[in-house]
Amino acid sequence: MSSARTAPTSLAKTLSDLQVGWGQRELWGHLGWQDIRQRYRRSLLGPIWITISMAVTAIALGILYAGLFGNSLAEQLPYILVGFIVWGFIAGCINEGSEVFIANEGLIKHLPSPISVHVYRLVWRQVLFFLHNLLVYAVMLLVFPQPLTWRSLAAIPAFALLVANGAWVALLAGIVSTRFRDLTPITQSIVQLMFFMTPIVWIYEDFLNNPNPTIAERARLAEFNPFLHFIEIIRSPMLGADQNLRHWVVVGVITVVGWVMTLVVMRRYRARVAYWV
Amino acid sequence: MVSITTRDASVDFPIFDAKSRSLKKTVLGLVGGNIASDAKVPVIQALHDVTVDLQHGARVGLVGHNGAGKSTLLRLLAGIYEPTRGSALVEGKVAPVFDLGVGMDPEISGYENILIRGLFLGMTRKQMEARVDDIAEFTELGDFLSMPLRTYSTGMRVRLALGVVTSIDPEILLLDEGIGAVDAAFLEKARGRLSDLVERAGLLVFASHSDEFLRQLCTSAIWMEHGQIRQQGSLKEVLRAYKGPDAWPDEAHGAA
Numbered sequence: 001m002s003s004a005r006t007a008p009t010s011l012a013k014t015l016s017d018l019q020v021g022w023g024q025r026e027l028w029g030h031l032g033w034q035d036i037r038q039r040y041r042r043s044l045l046g047p048i049w050i051t052i053s054m055a056v057t058a059i060a061l062g063i064l065y066a067g068l069f070g071n072s073l074a075e076q077l078p079y080i081l082v083g084f085i086v087w088g089f090i091a092g093c094i095n096e097g098s099e100v101f102i103a104n105e106g107l108i109k110h111l112p113s114p115i116s117v118h119v120y121r122l123v124w125r126q127v128l129f130f131l132h133n134l135l136v137y138a139v140m141l142l143v144f145p146q147p148l149t150w151r152s153l154a155a156i157p158a159f160a161l162l163v164a165n166g167a168w169v170a171l172l173a174g175i176v177s178t179r180f181r182d183l184t185p186i187t188q189s190i191v192q193l194m195f196f197m198t199p200i201v202w203i204y205e206d207f208l209n210n211p212n213p214t215i216a217e218r219a220r221l222a223e224f225n226p227f228l229h230f231i232e233i234i235r236s237p238m239l240g241a242d243q244n245l246r247h248w249v250v251v252g253v254i255t256v257v258g259w260v261m262t263l264v265v266m267r268r269y270r271a272r273v274a275y276w277v
Numbered sequence: 278m279v280s281i282t283t284r285d286a287s288v289d290f291p292i293f294d295a296k297s298r299s300l301k302k303t304v305l306g307l308v309g310g311n312i313a314s315d316a317k318v319p320v321i322q323a324l325h326d327v328t329v330d331l332q333h334g335a336r337v338g339l340v341g342h343n344g345a346g347k348s349t350l351l352r353l354l355a356g357i358y359e360p361t362r363g364s365a366l367v368e369g370k371v372a373p374v375f376d377l378g379v380g381m382d383p384e385i386s387g388y389e390n391i392l393i394r395g396l397f398l399g400m401t402r403k404q405m406e407a408r409v410d411d412i413a414e415f416t417e418l419g420d421f422l423s424m425p426l427r428t429y430s431t432g433m434r435v436r437l438a439l440g441v442v443t444s445i446d447p448e449i450l451l452l453d454e455g456i457g458a459v460d461a462a463f464l465e466k467a468r469g470r471l472s473d474l475v476e477r478a479g480l481l482v483f484a485s486h487s488d489e490f491l492r493q494l495c496t497s498a499i500w501m502e503h504g505q506i507r508q509q510g511s512l513k514e515v516l517r518a519y520k521g522p523d524a525w526p527d528e529a530h531g532a533a
Binding site: 026034106108111112271274 | 293
């Protein structure tokens with residue numbers, strides 16, 4: 001590895017960190033797999049436990065909320081399942097992102113690698129979790145067939161956008177919470193709260209169309225929740241529902257603003273991470 | 278071209294603790310008035326105005342007391358710490374060997390650890406697969422290599438780590454001391470490999486308290502004291518200044 005004679009806070013060094021880190025795919029790709037196999041190493045079923053626990057949670061929540069809201073299971077269960085899978089990815093990136101450099105203190109202090117390596121490893125691990133959970137989705141399609149069309153393929157670019165956002169969120173949360181350790185528990189509490197405020201177990205459209213205008217009005221507030229838009233761009237195509245350009249626009253704007261913000265922070269504080277861990 | 282150059286490089290660590298960040302102290306500071314400038318986060322100056330110029334072929338020993346800044350200097354030279362002031366330019370692929378345990382995973386087998394540790398040191402998977410047999414033979418661990426690392430004794434772990442480390446082809450090799458805890462016969466074997474490794478490396482910096490090791494591997498030396506370079510020069514000069522004339526038995530009496 002080489003470093004230029006430029007100041008540590010140059011944009012070129014930040015971009016080179018991201019680029020060199022990307023080049024070390026063999027390392028973080030292997031480590032990401034390792035993390036997953038590791039977690040289930042001494043268990044009989046191994047990583048299939050990811051899939052099973054997702055299935056159990058989604059089925060239980062599906063039955064519970066179908067009963068509470070008076071919806072049919074065929075409507076409620078797929079909605080919760082897909083929302084839950086996407087949420088798992090989002091929450092994983094944010095929660096683990098806020099600890100990503102703290103958890104890798106040993107590696108950061110002993111090996112000169114770009115800080116982005118640790119973030120790529122984290123996001124890759126979350127992608128692998130997501131793929132394991134897709135198995136549950138596949139089984140669900142057999143039990144509760146959805147009106148999928150070729151437009152459902154929009155879920156693929158939508159997921160790519162989600163991954164791109166997961167990377168900046170983990171980088172930003174990682175850098176900031178390495179400096180201010182209080183932010184890790186705060187972040188995790190907020191993420192938990194957001195789970196309830198995001199339409200995952202409750203069906204957004206049902207409340208928008210509620211005969212009680214006050215409730216419909218309140219439900220509309222969910223539009224201010226950025227997570228709603230991320231969930232919608234993936235969930236709608238995966239359930240063959242109508243897709244709304246609005247959500248894509250919001251997600252696109254967040255992606256650009258988020259990365260710009262992260263690059264600014266990273267440019268200023270990237271070299272400090274090794275000092276702070 | 279392999280080289281490391283630093284110019285007036287300083288490494289300052291901010292020391293964050295609960296106290297310096299507590300609200301109470303901040304408020305009291307405001308009431309008291311003029312402490313604002315002192316109330317900032319305390320800083321430890323680990324390295325101060327370090328200027329070195331190491332070129333291809335350099336074999337540098339680092340000497341100095343505990344806490345003199347040897348390890349921090351190694352990390353600066355590795356590019357792990359970018360200097361808070363001054364500049365540091367590292368050209369070449371760095372293989373830092375500071376801690377034999379880092380990057381080792383107790384739950385996976387010895388073979389897998391060889392691969393991962395190699396990837397961490399900048400090797401590719403292919404390169405490591407080509408080296409596995411050689412490493413296995415060197416470590417004499419036999420069937421144990423298929424067992425999880427947690428079943429290994431400390432000495433066995435050191436063998437594995439040394440086996441990997443000495444198998445790579447680094448451009449810049451940074452060694453921190455403390456490569457002990459192996460039985461004498463094995464150490465003799467490791468020593469041979471270690472010198473081979475050093476031969477292959479374009480540039481070596483080695484921090485050690487052992488005069489014998491230093492004489493074996495290095496030609497020049499840097500003496501660190503209180504985070505500054507006290508002296509730079511040939512190993513003989515520096516060792517004599519650092520430890521007294523006895524450290525280097527005068528060759529005038531003995532050999533030609």
